[in-house]
Amino acid sequence: MTGSPSSDAARATTPAEPITAEELQLALRNHGMPLEALRYPLTPVGLHYLLTHYDIPAVDPATWTLEVDGHVGRPLRLSLDQIRARPAVRTPVTMECAGNGRARLSPRPLSQPWLIEAVGTAEWTGTPVGLLLDEAAPLDGAVDVVFTGLDHGAEGGVEQDYRRSLSIADARAEGPILAYEINGQPLPPQHGFPLRLIVPGWFGMTNVKWLGRITLLAEPFDGFQQMRAYRYRQDPDEPGVPVTRMPPRSLMVPPGFPDFLTRQRFLPLGPCRLEGRAWSGCAPVDRVEVSTDGGHTWNAADLEAQIGQHAWCGWSHAWHPRGPGVYELCCRASDAAGNQQPVQSRWNTGGYANNEVQRVTVVVGEPTAGPPAG
Amino acid sequence: MTGSPSSDAARATTPAEPITAEELQLALRNHGMPLEALRYPLTPVGLHYLLTHYDIPAVDPATWTLEVDGHVGRPLRLSLDQIRARPAVRTPVTMECAGNGRARLSPRPLSQPWLIEAVGTAEWTGTPVGLLLDEAAPLDGAVDVVFTGLDHGAEGGVEQDYRRSLSIADARAEGPILAYEINGQPLPPQHGFPLRLIVPGWFGMTNVKWLGRITLLAEPFDGFQQMRAYRYRQDPDEPGVPVTRMPPRSLMVPPGFPDFLTRQRFLPLGPCRLEGRAWSGCAPVDRVEVSTDGGHTWNAADLEAQIGQHAWCGWSHAWHPRGPGVYELCCRASDAAGNQQPVQSRWNTGGYANNEVQRVTVVVGEPTAGPPAG
Known part of the structure; x- marks a missing residue:
């Protein structure tokens, strides 16, 4: 299709x-x-x-x-x-x-x-x-x-x-x-x-x-x-x-629903559970933080146990958007060896291991908001 | 990787x-x-x-x-x-x-x-x-x-x-x-x-x-x-x-081995069995033709039976490259309803059903030829 x-x-x-x-x-x-x-x-x-x-x-x-x-x-x-x-x-x-x-x-x-x-x-x-x-x-x-x-x-x-x-x-x-x-x-x-x-x-x-x-x-x-x-x-x-082990990274499930072409996300206004997974090949993940304002402020997410010594762990965060608008959501992980995802990764010729924080833009509307403009 | x-x-x-x-x-x-x-x-x-x-x-x-x-x-x-x-x-x-x-x-x-x-x-x-x-x-x-x-x-x-x-x-x-x-x-x-x-x-x-x-x-x-x-x-x-049924199309397994980045293909000189599959949603496939000169001349491929009434059929063609060089391989299918793959498809706003013939460029060399230039 x-x-x-x-x-x-x-x-x-x-x-x-x-x-x-x-x-x-x-x-x-x-x-x-x-x-x-x-x-x-x-x-x-x-x-x-x-x-x-x-x-x-x-x-x-x-x-x-x-x-x-x-x-x-x-x-x-x-x-x-x-x-x-x-x-x-x-x-x-x-x-x-x-x-x-x-x-x-x-x-x-x-x-x-x-x-x-x-x-x-x-x-x-x-x-x-x-x-x-x-x-x-x-x-x-x-x-x-x-x-x-x-x-x-x-x-x-x-x-x-x-x-x-x-x-x-x-x-x-x-x-x-x-x-x-x-x-x-x-x-x-x-x-x-x-x-x-x-x-x-x-x-x-x-x-x-x-x-x-x-x-x-x-x-x-x-x-x-x-x-x-x-x-x-x-x-x-x-x-x-x-290049050997994976530094820490976290990713979130983009909330709401997408536009097919642009992948722009739309979310009805109301409480929203942000969730995703985090991993590191260097040490256990010990922290995931979430930002709903483009990385200006961060909140600790709830961490689940890793599903295995070498596998990712789930995380979640209860989000209550303060009102309709456009939000930039971010997440970042740290591991027990002191590694943290950077806001901007260091460039290298091969483009390896770019674990910059994920950024997801969502349009939060009234629950009855119509579809996005075409 | x-x-x-x-x-x-x-x-x-x-x-x-x-x-x-x-x-x-x-x-x-x-x-x-x-x-x-x-x-x-x-x-x-x-x-x-x-x-x-x-x-x-x-x-x-x-x-x-x-x-x-x-x-x-x-x-x-x-x-x-x-x-x-x-x-x-x-x-x-x-x-x-x-x-x-x-x-x-x-x-x-x-x-x-x-x-x-x-x-x-x-x-x-x-x-x-x-x-x-x-x-x-x-x-x-x-x-x-x-x-x-x-x-x-x-x-x-x-x-x-x-x-x-x-x-x-x-x-x-x-x-x-x-x-x-x-x-x-x-x-x-x-x-x-x-x-x-x-x-x-x-x-x-x-x-x-x-x-x-x-x-x-x-x-x-x-x-x-x-x-x-x-x-x-x-x-x-x-x-x-x-848009409803699929018009006929044939595809070949690109012969030889590829360069990772460009997908350029390299093939040692010698007999080569070209093979692939063909299908049509309109009628049974009744012919597949192969060209090894960019579509100037065509040869009938051997057709296998369709593996089911609604599934593709295998085809093959014995190719003996006449010598080292660059070849453009093509294939095209026809069905019993008289549909044939075109050399150039008719454009439409959605870009649907473009079944133009496949073209695969291969570099045929001596069996002992070195790797392609980097």
Whole structure:
């Protein structure tokens, strides 16, 4: 289904820098989580955000195997059944794209043009990475663990299989799993069927999909997605700092109802329960604040418990608009490590980790107010 | 996950008319089917295209009911269990958004900016609309059947519940069902949980989601989505012609592998099996043709049987590129009613039903060719 075109009014609000044809292609392939889906503690399959670097590969689970090789004493080759027969954990994990918020930066780094919706929480079932590494008997001197996906493409002039690494300490820590189920079902193709890496607390690019191989290295991994992409830089020529864990962020369910085209929100006058969710990959969320005046004043929201050690927590705030008018609603989260969402994020060349506070404009009217002008 | 930004080269290829901030918001909320998913006869949940006019509503299945009322002798009020207890059919249906292809038009009508990927095929299970209407005993003079969704918003200045109608003849025909399952599972929220209308052969907007009410009218329905939106018009002031069935379209799986940012395709030199799917809501697909020279010459593709009366059919074509170089691949479908995809579609104010032939540019190289320049 699609809506009817509206007037040309919205064309006047073109972003400062036009969205390119390439960005539009990416925005239509990939998709965010519609913010009303914040109502679900676990994001239903099909609503979780998705970013696919290249194409979704076709994998035949009957012939697929996972290889564990490199700097190990006992290389492994495992079928999916063999992996499913190993000790399993099931854990809810909030995952966010490192590029979430990129399209709000100026100048806008050229890549998937996310606004704020590249997030989701799923319950992943899999076997701990550490146990499998132990089985493979890493040799002394192993420093990095490289996870190779079956997705093949080119990026920045480099033809590659998608590949990311963790230090051996990070890979063996409690947390990372090799997941074969999402929300109790086998992974669908777009989420990495038949097996993917899940590293709770880290940005999405860490969680390699369509896993085919795990390779231990005696030297640091220098692949494209590790050393060129996913680094915080102010200048393209500096080596930069690796992008790892998610800083705190909170999002609200936009209240009221929307206009199809502009997404402008309308809300009848009366008490309104603002609600949403907040997460941090660095430490537990310990505070969410809400502003209903564009960030001038803030009020503490009520926090629910996190639904898991690595997943978001719900928050809510009773709002009584003082009268009809236009309000700008904001929310911001802090975590126990002292990180807080900024009012304005620091720019970087990749547009990573822009966790600036969300701003939602709502038109509050009398309960009997007519529709917005067309 | 998200890719690293690339050079500024792609910024030079900005569309003739910049994509607006509103269009970007819509493109990130809604999503197409990545074209490699044409490999699946039934589109996995989460890959089927999605267009949500307003917000996905929260529905409690324990209290939800479907009302059938209006110009009937026996109004009905049914629980989900009561609907599931009625005669059921399960049928694969190809569904396409009426706005598919809109962003390829010039000037570009302002709405969800689809390129070509707003399609999917699912197996829907539900009870025939006609049987339920018979139960409600339509009164003489009933002409239209109005389907009302629980999604509420504003569009073109009109506050509304999403609402579309069928003539009583179209509603009672073989085909339309009230569906509660997709691919054998309960509808997920984004596909209309707990119940939606499915009208095989018609564009997506017909298939009202989150159904709450079916109302028979003794006069033609004049709601926004029927009389203002979804009409073919050359001028905004003319009454226009209703958008109903899907004309033929074929799509191919883009061969080779892509560059992340530009989606440019690369293919080693050698034989290549081009493949894809084709559909028409008007009549069976009777021909698919493929061009590997930008539409100058065409070759008949091999057609598979349709996977159902109302679903797409697979096609394939053996291609032997004559040497390295840049090729523009095209495909076009015809149906038994004599409709064929045009090389250039006729423009209309809503940007509906633009089924111009797909064009995929691929760079064919030696098998050992290096990566594309960055």
